[in-house]
Amino acid sequence: MNIEINRNRDHKESIPMQITRQIETMIVEGTLAPGSQLPTERYLSSLLGVHRSTVTKSFEELRAVGLIQSAQGRGTFVSDSLWNISASKFSEWRSYMAAGLFRPTQTLLRKVRELTMDPIYLNLADGEMSPDLLPADLVADMLKKSNLPLPLHYPDSKGEISLRQALSSHLFRTSSISCRPEHILITSGAQQALHLIAQCLLSPGDSIAIEGPSYHYSLPLFGASGIRLLRIPVDQDGLLPDELISLHKMHRIKMVITSPTYQNPTGTVLPLARRQRLIQICEEHRIPIVEDQTFGSITLTGEPDPPLPLLALSGAKESILHIGSMSKTTAPGLRLGWLVGPSSVIDRLADAKQQMDFGTSPLLQHLVETFITSSAWTEQREKVLLGLTVKRNYMLAAMDKHLTGKAEWVKPTGGYHIWCKLLQPIAETELLERGIRQGVLFVPGGVYGADKGYVRFSFARANRQEIEEGIAKFARILEP
Ligand SMILES: Cc1ncc(COP(=O)(O)O)c(C=O)c1O
Structure with a gap:
């Protein structure tokens, strides 16, 4: 042209x-x-x-x-x-x-987010649990029973030592990750951990490799830091580690960011052999790995346990940064996440966090510490996993009923999402507009860097009736 x-x-x-x-x-x-x-x-x-x-x-x-x-x-x-x-x-x-410095969020994603605030839409878009699965009563109860004085001082920018101690035991118990408190940085959600990495460990012009598609494509924070995102090809089991070798030869990859367990948006689980191969390749080429485990502990009831996180596998422990969060297991409103890594990196990032926000609220840290060290944690987790499993099954049944012959999908064993491939793709703007007219919201796959014709449905937010109606309406918008 x-x-x-x-x-x-x-x-x-x-x-x-x-x-x-x-x-x-x-x-x-x-x-x-x-x-x-x-x-x-x-x-x-x-x-x-x-x-x-x-x-x-x-x-x-x-x-x-x-x-x-x-x-x-x-x-x-x-x-x-x-x-x-x-x-x-x-x-x-x-x-x-x-x-x-900050870049605007993609227009399509901004539009979906704006509309999810409006209760007239059936919300199959949000990566957030429905209110009945959030621990509102438990939190109220814990605050009531809390010993005074509640911590209201400026916190340690690394995170309160008592929470880091508790988290170190918690991570060992739940994920076989062995780390000491000095290896942990408490962040405002996993999002801040990613932001700190982009700001402090990478420079404009650096290339990083991520799964294609990936949640990380939806984050303007990488573009804002002048970082180039390169896609590692994936199949139904997640990324193909050997593809990294040619990518590195061509672009000198500075870092790999991956979500090996219940990847957002595809829900894939990287098998053990690929985890080991990824660690081996990155070790050989001296490429650090950021493991985003945000959805990693959402194993739906009755499904097999996923392989251990990369950080818990033997090998390149010193070159892995592991990110976790309370958002998906407990409540995103807590805005509490963590990053585990070598203490020198943690010190550097804590210093940046100090400049950014003086540390995460000690009140929230106190609450999370009380929560993960009490028996309420296990009960709440079981409730959440069962609730999510039931919702996933409602969605799968609705998809079988309304989308057979129109789309393909794989049953996810964890996480919040079903990744769906349309057999006759429609331009994403048009698809979303038709959805809005029908009153149903979902996230078009392009937001995550996917090829045309993919959609991410979330089953976490809606109730049974909304899931069934939402999928039926979605099927209608596929009709010519
Ligand atoms: C893969 C992934 N990483 C990080 C985040 C950010 O999570 P948080 O709420 O802990 O900041 C999300 C949020 O949806 C996510 O899906």
Whole structure:
């Protein structure tokens, strides 16, 4: 396609910024329509007489704000999920916001999140449990019984020592992870652990490898830090470790981020042999691994135990950072997660956390410590796993009834989600719009970097009736 872009070396804006701004204007004004293909980076760089990395930088910027998307082997396209973008959004604030470090969340995901706040929709999108599975009464009871004085001081930025001690025993008991309190950093959810890693351990221009598709594709925090996400191919059992070797040869991978157990969004469980091979390859090539275990302990009732986490396997312990969270087993509102790693890394990240937020609330830490050291933890966990298993079964039954012949899926053995492949894919914006008209919400797979035609359903939030109605409505939107 022909597009007209000018560059002016005397202009006070950098050349990449000039290119970014002109393409952005064309998208916002509609000269470049949603879904239309952009010229290749190579073509544009020769057209403008600039180095290819200049155009790459602009494309990365546009990709980070969700205006364009690249599909491996097919090229770069204007996002077909541009909601309500209009020229009127160009204001002084817009240029300030564009200059800020944080990138906006993908438009499609923002739209889904906004709508999930509205109770008129059947919510098969949220990665969050229904209120009946959250431990509201238990928490109220624990607070009532708590010994005064409650901790209200500035906390240790690594996390309160008593919680780290309790967590060290808890991780050994529940996941065979052996670590000392100095190897643990308490964070505001797993999300902050990922953010600290991106900010403190990686630099702009670094390439990291993640599963494709992956939850991590949905996080603008990597783009904001100038980090390139490269996909490790996966099959029904998760990532293919040997693919990492060629990826590393081509791009010098600085880090692998993986969710080996109940991966979000696919629900896959990496078999033991692949875990060991991944550790071996990363050890040989000196690539650290971040193991995101956020869903790792949600083994549904009656399903086989997954292999041990990477950190609990022998091998490259010193080069693994392990992330966990209370969000999926207990309650996301606690905003409490942790990162386990070598003490030198923990000290560095704790120092950054100190600068960021002075440490996680000691009141919450006290609550979580009381919870994981009491018998209530086991009871609550059993209740949650059973509740989720029942909901998964309702969803599978509804899918069998309404989606057979229209989609394919695999029964997940853990986590909150069913990853579903549509046999006749529909453009994601159109699919979501049809869903909204029918009153059902789900997450289109493109949010996670999947190829066209995938959808993530969550069974954790909705009740039986909502699950059944939601899937029936979804089946209707697939009809021509
Ligand atoms: C794979 C994965 N990692 C991390 C997070 C962030 O979780 P938290 O609520 O602990 O910040 C999520 C949230 O859904 C997730 O799915």
